[in-house]
Amino acid sequence: MTEKQNVLREDVRLPAFVVRRSALDRNIADFQRFADERGVLLCPHAKTSMTPALFGRQLAAGCWGLTFASCAQLEVARRHGVRRVFYANELVGAADIRYVCGELRRDPEFDFYCLADSVPGVQLLAERVAAGDPGRPVNVLIEGGLPGGRCGVRDVGAAVEVAEAVRAAGPRLALAGVEGFEGLARNPDPARREADVRQFLGFLARIAAALDGRGLFGTGPVLLSAGGSALYDLVIEELTAVRLSRPHRVVLRSGCYVTLDWGLYAGLLDDLHRRSGSAEPTLEPALEVWTQVLSVPEPGLIILSAGRRDFGQDAGNPIALTHVRHGSAGRRSLRGAGWRMAAASDQHAHMTAPPGHGVQVGDLVALGPSHPCTTFDKWRAVHLVDDDYNVVETMPTYF
Amino acid sequence: MTEKQNVLREDVRLPAFVVRRSALDRNIADFQRFADERGVLLCPHAKTSMTPALFGRQLAAGCWGLTFASCAQLEVARRHGVRRVFYANELVGAADIRYVCGELRRDPEFDFYCLADSVPGVQLLAERVAAGDPGRPVNVLIEGGLPGGRCGVRDVGAAVEVAEAVRAAGPRLALAGVEGFEGLARNPDPARREADVRQFLGFLARIAAALDGRGLFGTGPVLLSAGGSALYDLVIEELTAVRLSRPHRVVLRSGCYVTLDWGLYAGLLDDLHRRSGSAEPTLEPALEVWTQVLSVPEPGLIILSAGRRDFGQDAGNPIALTHVRHGSAGRRSLRGAGWRMAAASDQHAHMTAPPGHGVQVGDLVALGPSHPCTTFDKWRAVHLVDDDYNVVETMPTYF
Numbered sequence: 001m002t003e004k005q006n007v008l009r010e011d012v013r014l015p016a017f018v019v020r021r022s023a024l025d026r027n028i029a030d031f032q033r034f035a036d037e038r039g040v041l042l043c044p045h046a047k048t049s050m051t052p053a054l055f056g057r058q059l060a061a062g063c064w065g066l067t068f069a070s071c072a073q074l075e076v077a078r079r080h081g082v083r084r085v086f087y088a089n090e091l092v093g094a095a096d097i098r099y100v101c102g103e104l105r106r107d108p109e110f111d112f113y114c115l116a117d118s119v120p121g122v123q124l125l126a127e128r129v130a131a132g133d134p135g136r137p138v139n140v141l142i143e144g145g146l147p148g149g150r151c152g153v154r155d156v157g158a159a160v161e162v163a164e165a166v167r168a169a170g171p172r173l174a175l176a177g178v179e180g181f182e183g184l185a186r187n188p189d190p191a192r193r194e195a196d197v198r199q200f201l202g203f204l205a206r207i208a209a210a211l212d213g214r215g216l217f218g219t220g221p222v223l224l225s226a227g228g229s230a231l232y233d234l235v236i237e238e239l240t241a242v243r244l245s246r247p248h249r250v251v252l253r254s255g256c257y258v259t260l261d262w263g264l265y266a267g268l269l270d271d272l273h274r275r276s277g278s279a280e281p282t283l284e285p286a287l288e289v290w291t292q293v294l295s296v297p298e299p300g301l302i303i304l305s306a307g308r309r310d311f312g313q314d315a316g317n318p319i320a321l322t323h324v325r326h327g328s329a330g331r332r333s334l335r336g337a338g339w340r341m342a343a344a345s346d347q348h349a350h351m352t353a354p355p356g357h358g359v360q361v362g363d364l365v366a367l368g369p370s371h372p373c374t375t376f377d378k379w380r381a382v383h384l385v386d387d388d389y390n391v392v393e394t395m396p397t398y399f
Numbered sequence: 400m401t402e403k404q405n406v407l408r409e410d411v412r413l414p415a416f417v418v419r420r421s422a423l424d425r426n427i428a429d430f431q432r433f434a435d436e437r438g439v440l441l442c443p444h445a446k447t448s449m450t451p452a453l454f455g456r457q458l459a460a461g462c463w464g465l466t467f468a469s470c471a472q473l474e475v476a477r478r479h480g481v482r483r484v485f486y487a488n489e490l491v492g493a494a495d496i497r498y499v500c501g502e503l504r505r506d507p508e509f510d511f512y513c514l515a516d517s518v519p520g521v522q523l524l525a526e527r528v529a530a531g532d533p534g535r536p537v538n539v540l541i542e543g544g545l546p547g548g549r550c551g552v553r554d555v556g557a558a559v560e561v562a563e564a565v566r567a568a569g570p571r572l573a574l575a576g577v578e579g580f581e582g583l584a585r586n587p588d589p590a591r592r593e594a595d596v597r598q599f600l601g602f603l604a605r606i607a608a609a610l611d612g613r614g615l616f617g618t619g620p621v622l623l624s625a626g627g628s629a630l631y632d633l634v635i636e637e638l639t640a641v642r643l644s645r646p647h648r649v650v651l652r653s654g655c656y657v658t659l660d661w662g663l664y665a666g667l668l669d670d671l672h673r674r675s676g677s678a679e680p681t682l683e684p685a686l687e688v689w690t691q692v693l694s695v696p697e698p699g700l701i702i703l704s705a706g707r708r709d710f711g712q713d714a715g716n717p718i719a720l721t722h723v724r725h726g727s728a729g730r731r732s733l734r735g736a737g738w739r740m741a742a743a744s745d746q747h748a749h750m751t752a753p754p755g756h757g758v759q760v761g762d763l764v765a766l767g768p769s770h771p772c773t774t775f776d777k778w779r780a781v782h783l784v785d786d787d788y789n790v791v792e793t794m795p796t797y798f
Contacts, residue, residue, distance in 0.1 A: 014495075047708075090760075092693050093412065120759060294491050297516060297551060297553060305488075326493075346772065361519045399777075399779065
């Protein structure tokens with residue numbers, strides 16, 4: 001038996017991005033059960049981790065497919081055997097469409113869905129699909145958007161025109177459903193935000209009804225898709241309640257459940273629990289950045305070996321989690337110990353700590369990032385660890 | 400002859416990160432000449448690009464070595480044949496020191512310099528170097544720091560104590576010089592900032608004089624090193640003027656000259672030209688992010704296929720540079736055309752543009768990032784292009 005590398009023993013280079021396996025496995029199992037019980041198809045956005053080893057765990061737990069937002073991401077998924085991809089974006093680029101068509105032609109089991117929101121976009125897609133010769137239709141969902149927001153039609157009339165263009169582009173294209181991203185409703189007042197999101201989901205439902213009424217959907221169940229990682233309770237409630245002339249399935253794309261975080265989504269999960277009056281899903285933060293004390297240049301100032309090249313700050317600074325004296329394996333919690341990240345450089349975190357912080361040069365300090373998306377994308381490898389911080393797997397990322 | 404891939408013809412996937420070869424080559428040659436003429440050793444910080452193909456061009460142009468700030472970066476440099484590395488950081492981690500010692504033992508031509516700022520740090524380094532058995536001393540510079548800043552001793556007395564600890568750790572360690580990073584002086588008033596920087600450089604000079612007076616430096620010329628990408632004129636002026644009992648060399652670490660940018664460093668270069676009353680060095684922005692129009696969902700709103708996963712925003716949003724109608728190669732400048740980045744999502748830029756912007760779904764738009772560091776680190780490959788946007792080389796990055 002080979003001895004495992006241990007993070008606390010400095011067998012691996014620091015700083016190191018670590019995911020705790022016990023928390024990860026619980027999160028993946030619990031969120032899948034949550035989706036299953038509510039009767040929705042889970043197709044999590046996987047751009048957060050871009051870690052095929054995690055894709056494998058999510059798919060093994062039973063998720064319907066995985067969501068991506070660029071063809072560079074799609075190619076990573078395909079190289080790692082992902083069969084069903086929800087491409088939550090308009091498919092426009094010539095090189096992208098060549099790639100998708102080639103994959104559809106090569107692999108009959110590749111199941112692919114993309115978005116469209118304009119007649120010129122559909123015409124360009126159809127023209128490029130014709131050149132790419134996939135051998136079967138490309139599945140398209142009409143994207144609904146918010147005024148002042150991002151992509152997506154702004155009214156039902158436009159949605160009908162785009163859907164008719166898709167129909168006219170048959171058999172190159174097939175209309176599979178309706179999609180939107182409710183997370184773009186950004187009213188800071190929670191009650192107003194909830195109302196805006198319900199209204200937006202109602203708009204998607206009205207689009208679906210209009211297309212259904214005109215017989216524009218292709219064969220198979222109609223797909224209605226939404227769901228970031230903050231408001232998926234509302235998505236499930238509103239979209240499962242839609243009634244069309246034929247069966248539909250709700251495709252939920254929430255992705256941040258895998259590792260959660262120590263700031264943004266942890267807080268949004270509390271909001272969701274409060275709003276829904278339920279403790280489900282039960283998720284816990286699984287990600288940590290382990291750093292080393294490089295310097296204690298002033299009594300209350302500790303310089304750590306990880307900076308904005310190693311963790312995101314877009315949703316607040318990481319918090320200090322744990323201290324380990326170098327050469328020992330004893331962990332001491334730093335939560336509530338008055339540590340604060342005063343600043344971050346590219347490669348350094350500048351921490352302030354109260355007198356008697358008890359930290360020396362060479363000690364290890366774990367940080368809890370506030371946002372998984374902007375932390376994963378800074379690493380080429382993630383160490384999966386057991387509860388004693390033995391490395392059980394080193395998982396490459398592909399951003 | 401194989402036909403070259405062309406960015407404007409969509410031969411490569413978009414978004415694409417592009418560096419213009421003509422501008423790059425001029426920048427590299429011009430900055431090297433600037434350093435040579437001023438008699439300083441250029442050892443540019445290469446963490447900005449982490450692109451070995453660029454390291455090769457910088458070294459071929461004559462730079463003394465390359466600077467890195469973490470052992471993960473150092474390992475990339477070593478794997479790509481970089482012989483002289485200035486490690487602008489405290490060397491603390493057990494795994495890092497094992498690696499450095501192994502490289503020193505393996506390759507007699509590996510020339511390595513690192514920093515120290517505390518007696519416990521020096522003792523830990525010496526202990527770990529003894530275990531790592533490099534076969535020759537590890538070169539150490541004393542780091543001077545700014546109050547409230549990052550690493551570095553805060554007074555000359557502390558510097559002497561640390562240098563004495565280095566001497567006591569001979570032959571494991573050898574004292575090679577004094578280092579500081581003047582960029583941490585952040586007074587927003589330019590005149591005050593200049594005064595603060597001159598004072599800090601004077602502090603480094605006083606440390607050097609104190610260590611020189613005590614005979615603490617090892618053999619060879621004393622190295623005095625500073626120099627980010629904003630205030631290197633002051634570094635050159637102050638540090639070349641130092642007089643010690645023996646020869647010294649100034650090691651300038653400025654790194655962003657390679658590509659410059661369209662915001663932060665372009666502005667700082669203007670400041671430098673004004674301050675120094677000279678048009679040298681003459682640098683130009685070489686980096687562009689080419690994106691595609693995915694949607695024009697409202698008359699004055701254009702959604703592009705690149706977002707905060709593709710460019711940095713920490714020093715302001717990218718600017719719109721160029722428009723190319725899809726299927727054509729005619730370039731139209733967007734500078735001064737009233738375009739503005741209203742927001743960015745992970746994968747999208749939300750641009751506002753005045754009526755008559757003339758842009759359609761599928762068109763190409765080039766953006767000019769405001770900061771190279773936080774744009775390079777978002778890409779695994781950089782396309783080097785000629786003036787017609789033919790790809791002459793695709794250069795992998797190793798962040």
